[in-house]
Amino acid sequence: MGFVFPLIATLTVLGAVGAMSFRKSIHAALSLVVALLGIAVTYLGLGAEFIALVQVLVYVGAVAILVVFVMQLTRSEGGQGEGMAVRPAALGVGTAGLVCGGLISCVVLLPDFRTPWPEKADVGLARLGEALTGDYVVALEGIGLLLTVAIIGAVLIALKRPNKEETPE
Template structure:
């Protein structure tokens, strides 16, 4: 482990823990922004520059703002009546999370390929990604663009006020 990995791990884990535990929803969303930046840092660290920039644009730019808008539109700045520490709900959540975490831990630990170090000279440039997307991945690309259109129209239709026919 090197220093960059440790610092980025601390940022992402702290952001994630704050995002799921803080009572104030605005603080939770801001912690989530910290988490998104940490994940983007990991993408840069792994030489996936394009994914890192997409992460910053989509998550920090769009999803975080959308979440803040949702918090404000629902007039719900602090989540009252949340279960406290060591309530039954928290213990159940801890048990579920610990079980899933243990399964993942043993799966990772029992795989010999996991101990390899990073090969040198691995990079992803935007031209290669674009070429791949227009050749091998063209069908998923079209499907996902259809999905985005449907989601955009769907979000507008769902959130639209019901038009009243008074006249």
């Protein structure tokens, strides 16, 4: 089974590269879906079954769908002219490459990251639930509050205000 991880990892990275470089933004979004699914499979390989399912549910089922929905709503299918910025794209890629290179060199050079995996069972759903409603209940409530505020904020921001709308239609 040694070939599974390299395969999935390659697919994920290709998906991510596509998501950031395709000219048509719809293609980019679909490519992002591939990357997100790849990450979900990686979670599965690491024994975090629940997180993998949540990843598919939230990222593919909600985030990616909403992104493509907004793409259609704003008719930003891209194509002509859109794409890499006029401002030096090399600068952006270079900065990202520098950060990425730093991270990679850390990972490769430090010996701590080569110790073998310990034996571990999947985190039970019951235990996860107990932790969420026990020690971490404040954080959970915080996330709930954040999501509520985000929904209200999103609706208010996106709300059409016809009387203030003065830009030409």
